[in-house]
Amino acid sequence: MKTASPKHATAAETFVRDEENTDWHNETLWFVRSKRDRAAQTIPEWEALREQASQIKNHALSNLDNYLIQLEENARRNGITVHWAANGDEHNQIVYDILRKHNATKIVKSKSMLTEECHLNPFLIKQGIEVIDTDLGERIIQLREEPPSHIVMPAIHLKKKHIGDLFHKHLGTDAGADDPQYLTEAARIHLRQKFLMADVAITGVNFAVAETGGFVVCTNEGNADLGVHLSKVHIACMGIEKVIPKAEHLGVFLRLLARSATGQAITTFSSHFQKPAPGQEMHLVLVDNGRTRQLASPDFRNSLKCIRCAACMNTCPVYRRSGGHSYHSAVAGPIGSILAPNIDMNEYADLPFASTLCGSCSNVCPVKIDIHQQLYKWRQVLGAAGAVEPAKKVGMAGMDALFSRPWLYRFAGRAGRWLMQTFPSLANKPGLNPWAIHRDMPQPPEQSFRDWYAQQNKKTNG
């Protein structure tokens, strides 16, 4: 089996090398985490609310087939065309077929991590279709031709200066101008024209409701709505895990989502799409792409509860200091690290190790996914599948040999301490010992605890 290189570690090392930028990134995201804390503190029943959300999602997953059938029936009754896609390629083809039917060449798209996961944009662009991401952050990274580094704040890794330069080049803003208000206004004018000219609007889905056959899309900018309501065709793309049983359940999730994501009480627009507008066409694409495989795994299925709030990213001390791109997957951070290996175990074998297992992610998760436990379990799966570096496995087998033989352990401990005392420069040599690049090794004592203990006992008994 092919083994993965330590990609996250390498990318993270490059990121951390610019310490000032790392501090800025860390503090920016911690600020968002703090806003989340303040928002959660306003809800005395916060923890019970998380529990309800978790239970609703667990229930929905345990009855997923029936809820999808109910959703499909009700959506069709409402006049929505429902499509099913087994994987990213099928999803992209379905979208493309709809576009072709309408001779559509200009698309506006609001944020959808699913389409990111399926690589829809590059596929459509290759077919000669203009795809404009309309969320400001997404438009920024689209102009920079890079992937999002965060699922809620896609351009969080960029400073306003970068965006000023980018907009100067692409939108003709004044050179050197980097005032966020000014830049946002420029983007508004630029994108307003795109909204007005679009043939088709593509959106993601935050929640689909089996009972009503409708779905909810949340934005702060209003970009999803502007696109959808001005276009003749609306294509909404969702992973099959997004379905919830009833509209009343939205009350639970909408109280949690924005508070967890940005510390807002609710997103500015929580739009409930039920039926196409007169003269409009509405499509709903239901995508599997590995989700049924994840559902079949008792250890990992509850990752499908995720509502994509990114609270786990904002709190993760590793994410904050390594940036979203170091995760090289559509969804970064702790949740990405437990979703990605299900899609490609070898490609993403490094991600479950990009964590100290501190557990903060599981605590902020509004739907109580046991993220850090799943990181641990993925490590076991990857270890067993031979998807980690062979040297690591040899090292670990050696370690067990050492620790299961107390005499060997005693000898090795003594020898190790002796070596460190005799050649301290060796132990502190960064080339031989990665620990020592930025940290000193502990000063080895003369005696281990057990040697001391044996000596004491000898004294008392002798």
Next chain:
Amino acid sequence: MNVGLFIPCYVDQFYPKVGIATLRLLESLGVNVIFPMEQTCCGQPMANSGFQSLSVGCDRNFIRNFANCDVVVGPSGSCVLHLKDHLHSDENPAEATRLRNNVYELCEFLTDVLKVSELPKARFPHRVGLHTSCHGQRGLHLSSMSELMAPKFSKPETLLRMVDGLDLIQLSQPDECCGFGGTFCVFEEAVSSKMGKDRVADHLRHGAEVITGGDMSCLMQLEGVLRRQKAPVRVMHIAEILTAEN
């Protein structure tokens, strides 16, 4: 009650004084302590690297050593959590379960089992920063967590408050991870070191003279950074402070 003293391998080798302080603290509280001489490691380094399956020998050795103990107490939240969650035996599952249910981190053993309410001899007149270790906190629930909307408490802090003269400082991020993370500290060296630096900075900014905690692995990480920076701040395990009498 026979209390088996579990001294994690790296504490045994690098920080014997922590083992000594733990033993003295327990004995001063009237506990009958046994130290099984053939104990080694809890198996966590292998398991966290994805090879829990390779820690069979390690688990077997642990179970053999602590078979005669009613409870096991160790001065490390991380190792204790690992045992609690993962100690496993195909040969003797009942014994593995018994030990999993009867292993305690030192602070929780003091506050919950011994119900220690005062440490009359303890005196430590210094400004102390408490590093809250993730596995002890979020795994063993030794203290409340900043992410959860729940009443505040801290078992280590409760104990430190019993020490005469001790001035406990407040931190900006009281439960941010130190970045040690087991093998993470070498495989993700860059991020790990940066996390350690940032954690140390929080303590230094608030005027700590000593950084303490219940997990020597975190403290080893912080010590590594402090010594590299030649900062005039020491790390001490909480057992050392609770037994300090100067």
Next chain:
Amino acid sequence: MAETSTRDTILAAIRRGKPDLLPLPDPIGFPPNITPDNLVESFMTMVKTNGGRAIRVSSMDEAKAFLATDYDLSLPVLSHVPGLDISNFTPAEELRLLDTLHLVVLEGIVGVAENAAIWVDEAAMGIRVLPFITLNLSIVISEKNLVGNMHEAYPRIDTSVGFGTFIAGPSKTADIEQSLVIGAHGSKTLTVFIME
């Protein structure tokens, strides 16, 4: 045909892989933390937090006077609120022409005190794009239509309408360095009138 088989394959895989049925929590939701006598005040505070403006009025004329002071009502204005007759604009078939709208006034159906989200549905909008395409948006909501939290809101809204949305403030973004900018793609201002 291909789609049918994909559908069946997915559903079969779910049936094979899903866990045993887990229960739904019962009841759903929580009683509001805001007492009835605090509804208006809490709601108004949250409108401000969301970047909007909240004004308590006792008549449509009063609301009209506020709008006349703050906005140039000779620019394209459309009101769908009965009794607030300030429309000077007839929407054409072509939705793109709505781009010139300066002010739209709509009726809110339910307002939530905890987050100041106001439910506006298709019937109240007439044209779905109105609250998003206009430069300035105003919503009139009756005090008696305020509720404490989202759990109280859902039973009072008709989720079978073609389209409806909770609006909580003017459109906004913080995508550039987390700096909050009011007025992203949608309306740049939101004025909420709470009718006694």
